[in-house]
Amino acid sequence: xxxxxxxxxxxxxxxxxxxxxxxxxxxxxxxxxxxxxxxxxxxxxxxxxxxxxxxxxxxxxxxxxxxxxxxxxxxxxxxxxxxxxxxxxxxxxxxxxxxxxxxxxxxxxxxxxxxxxxxxxxxxxxxxxxxxxxxxxxxxxxxxxxxxxxxxxxxxxxxxxxxxxxxxxxxxxxxxxxxxxxxxxxxxxxxxxxxxxxxxxxxxxxxxxxxxxxxxxxxxxxxxxxxxxxxxxxxxxxxx
Numbered sequence: 001x002x003x004x005x006x007x008x009x010x011x012x013x014x015x016x017x018x019x020x021x022x023x024x025x026x027x028x029x030x031x032x033x034x035x036x037x038x039x040x041x042x043x044x045x046x047x048x049x050x051x052x053x054x055x056x057x058x059x060x061x062x063x064x065x066x067x068x069x070x071x072x073x074x075x076x077x078x079x080x081x082x083x084x085x086x087x088x089x090x091x092x093x094x095x096x097x098x099x100x101x102x103x104x105x106x107x108x109x110x111x112x113x114x115x116x117x118x119x120x121x122x123x124x125x126x127x128x129x130x131x132x133x134x135x136x137x138x139x140x141x142x143x144x145x146x147x148x149x150x151x152x153x154x155x156x157x158x159x160x161x162x163x164x165x166x167x168x169x170x171x172x173x174x175x176x177x178x179x180x181x182x183x184x185x186x187x188x189x190x191x192x193x194x195x196x197x198x199x200x201x202x203x204x205x206x207x208x209x210x211x212x213x214x215x216x217x218x219x220x221x222x223x224x225x226x227x228x229x230x231x232x233x234x235x236x237x238x239x240x
Contacts, residue, residue, distance in 0.1 A: 080176035087173045088181060089224060095173070096220040098166035099200065103217045105158035106201050113152055120145060126196035127153060129163050131188060138196065163197055181227060184235035194234045200226055 072080075087093040114121045125139035137149035154160060171191070174182055186194050204223040206216055 077176075084173040084176035084182075087169060088177055089220070091214065091216060091220045094169035095166060096218070096223060098162050098169060099204065099220075099223055100216060100218050101162035101165070102159055102197065103201055103205070105156050105162070106198075109152055109156045109159060113149070117145070117148060120149070125149065126198040127163075128192045128196060129167055130192050133160070133164050133167075135160055135163060135197075136192070166197075167191060178238075180224075181231060183237055184231040185238055186231070186235050190235065195227075195230055199230070 088095050090096065110121070120141075123139070123141060123145075125137050125141045125145070128136050128138050130136055135150070135153035137146045137153065141149070170181075171187065174186065176182075184194075200223065201218070203226045204218045204220070206214070206219045210219050211217065
């Protein structure tokens with residue numbers, strides 16, 4: 001199939017209107033698409049919290065390729081991929097930022113829950129978002145415990161807003177990304193069955209070294225790992 005490419009200047013003009021997208025030189029073929037996401041694999045993270053340790057992370061992001069939509073020009077596809085990559089994976093992107101916003105209200109809510117029903121601290125339950133945008137407790141809990149948790153969750157307006165922000169941003173940008181999160185089929189119909197936000201938050205906390213260097217309460221590298229793990233466990237893969 002022949003892919004028509006727009007003039008290079010049109011892509012540069014589009015990129016200049018979006019500070020989140022890196023300038024991308026015009027080239028053809030999937031080799032360029034492969035190179036763009038290799039930039040994500042260079043960060044490394046050490047668990048040890050020390051003054052001299054540089055927060056690095058030895059595990060590269062795993063991104064496998066599926067079919068590319070060739071109904072768009074190369075320039076259009078490259079631009080959309082660059083924007084989606086930043087929004088989904090990078091610390092300044094809307095998806096990691098939404099998770100960062102969740103942690104403080106989540107911790108405050110958990111403190112209240114533990115005071116009132118301390119047994120729930122170590123029970124196997126999680127947090128999902130339904131199609132109406134409300135939060136729901138999921139997992140191995142009784143009906144009374146679920147009702148108690150559902151009330152706590154939805155009375156926490158900051159947490160509700162941040163989880164809804166995560167959902168809307170994820171669904172907005174996932175269509176253009178096809179190797180990492182985009183390998184998996186996630187939409188409005190199955191979103192509540194895929195992501196557990198309690199697991200997401202507990203697994204992506206920054207340690208002191210990372211927090212000191214980046215000033216983030218959540219470690220977006222650990223977050224990437226957790227999201228891929230949940231997707232692998234709970235969402236079907238796109239068929240090639």
